[in-house]
Amino acid sequence: xxxxxxxxxxxxxxxxxxxxxxxxxxxxxxxxxxxxxxxxxxxxxxxxxxxxxxxxxxxxxxxxxxxxxxxxxxxxxxxxxxxxxxxxxxxxxx
Amino acid sequence: xxxxxxxxxxxxxxxxxxxxxxxxxxxxxxxxxxxxxxxxxxxxxxxxxxxxxxxxxxxxxxxxxxxxxxxxxxxxxxxxxxxxxxxxxxxxxxxxxxxxxxxxxxxxxxxxxxxxxxxxxxxxxxxxxxxxxxxxxxxxxxxxxxxxx
Ligand SMILES: [Zn+2]
Numbered sequence: 279x280x281x282x283x284x285x286x287x288x289x290x291x292x293x294x295x296x297x298x299x300x301x302x303x304x305x306x307x308x309x310x311x312x313x314x315x316x317x318x319x320x321x322x323x324x325x326x327x328x329x330x331x332x333x334x335x336x337x338x339x340x341x342x343x344x345x346x347x348x349x350x351x352x353x354x355x356x357x358x359x360x361x362x363x364x365x366x367x368x369x370x371x372x
Numbered sequence: 373x374x375x376x377x378x379x380x381x382x383x384x385x386x387x388x389x390x391x392x393x394x395x396x397x398x399x400x401x402x403x404x405x406x407x408x409x410x411x412x413x414x415x416x417x418x419x420x421x422x423x424x425x426x427x428x429x430x431x432x433x434x435x436x437x438x439x440x441x442x443x444x445x446x447x448x449x450x451x452x453x454x455x456x457x458x459x460x461x462x463x464x465x466x467x468x469x470x471x472x473x474x475x476x477x478x479x480x481x482x483x484x485x486x487x488x489x490x491x492x493x494x495x496x497x498x499x500x501x502x503x504x505x506x507x508x509x510x511x512x513x514x515x516x517x518x519x520x521x
Contacts (some may be wrong), residue, residue, distance in 0.1 A: 288479035369432035
């Protein structure tokens, strides 16, 4: 399945400034794996050391949050648009 | 990432500080709208946002992806982009916590305002290193007035 992944601004330094990347994938998980294979430096910003998608990395398939679909096992169809959308968190020390 | 600077007017810095005072002793948060180019990075507007961490607003803040998208849309309407985020540290210094670092995105400017006993103190900007190991300070270049808009 040919799909398009929209890259958020803070990650474009690691995708040769590309705003979107087209790739072949049957699931969200495959799409992200393919993306991080193409652009290795993305990996540490998308995944934590234990290999899980970071809590502040949100993925939408055609405007639907994958948390409300089937997570990273969400199947993709030809022409789907995946968006990686940041959430922002922080605080003081304790 | 070293040697980067963020231009911002004193008026906008005062708005960030005022937001931190208003929400004290809770953390405030918001988006920095502006431009990033070869010529440098400049903040030209703000989008103050609600802190979504209702469970722990004194020492945490959160901007949901929906709010991020809304801020991006506002930026786009003004022909700007979201270049970073601000938040306050009530009764704590204006430097990033370990929690900040763990949750940080690269590239964005993170302005932190320290609010001590309802008084704004230091206001500093920071950027995450490419390897995520630490934040580096980003110089704030004060400009008298926002250039455009
Ligand atoms: Zn913080």
